[in-house]
Amino acid sequence: MKKILAFSGSNSSTSINQSLLENVTNRISNHEIKKIKLTDFPLPIFSEDIEKNEGYPVNATIIKNLIAESDALVVAVNEHNGGPSAFFKNTIDWLSRVNRNFLEGKQILLISTSPGKRGAASSLEYTKNIFGRFGGQVIESFSLPSFKDNFENGKVINEVLDMGIEDVVTTFAHQIEK
Numbered sequence: 001m002k003k004i005l006a007f008s009g010s011n012s013s014t015s016i017n018q019s020l021l022e023n024v025t026n027r028i029s030n031h032e033i034k035k036i037k038l039t040d041f042p043l044p045i046f047s048e049d050i051e052k053n054e055g056y057p058v059n060a061t062i063i064k065n066l067i068a069e070s071d072a073l074v075v076a077v078n079e080h081n082g083g084p085s086a087f088f089k090n091t092i093d094w095l096s097r098v099n100r101n102f103l104e105g106k107q108i109l110l111i112s113t114s115p116g117k118r119g120a121a122s123s124l125e126y127t128k129n130i131f132g133r134f135g136g137q138v139i140e141s142f143s144l145p146s147f148k149d150n151f152e153n154g155k156v157i158n159e160v161l162d163m164g165i166e167d168v169v170t171t172f173a174h175q176i177e178k
Contacts, residue, residue: 005070009088017076060094079120103136119143
C-alpha cells in the first residue's frame with residue numbers, strides 16, 4: 001500500500017477542482033490517501049527579501065515534509081487566465097526554494113477542470129512541465145471540460161468522460177504499485 005498525498009491548487013472555498021479531486025481520490029482503493037487543503041498552510045507572496053530576512057516560511061517546510069512523506073501525489077490544478085492560479089504558483093515557488101527537488105521520486109496524477117471547454121488544459125500542461133523540473137513524474141493526467149455540464153452532485157455525469165477518468169485512475173494506481 002502506497003501513501004498518496006492529494007491537494008488542489010485552488011484557494012476558493014467553492015473550488016470545482018477540489019470537487020473533482022474528491023471524486024478522483026474516492027476512486028482509489030488499496031492505498032492510503034491523505035487529503036490536505038493548501039489554504040490551511042498560508043504563505044506570503046514569494047519574495048527574495050522575505051527569504052533573506054526571515055528565512056523559509058514554516059508552512060512551506062510543512063508542505064514539503066508532507067510531500068516527502070508520500071509515495072505519490074494527486075494534484076488538481078485550477079486555471080486563471082490560461083495559467084495556474086497565483087495562489088498555487090506561489091506555493092510552488094516557495095517549495096522550490098526550500099528544496100529544489102521537492103518532488104524527487106514522486107509519481108503524480110495531475111487533474112484539472114474549468115467551466116470552459118478546455119478544462120484548464122493550459123494550466124495542466126504548464127504544471128506537468130514545471131513538476132518535471134522539480135523531480136516529479138506526471139504518470140497520468142486528465143482534464144475535465146465544461147465542469148457545470150459534466151459534473152453533478154459529486155459525480156461525473158458524462159459517461160465517456162467518467163470512463164476516461166476511471167481509466168486514468170486505474171492506470172495511476174497500478175503504476176505506483178511498481
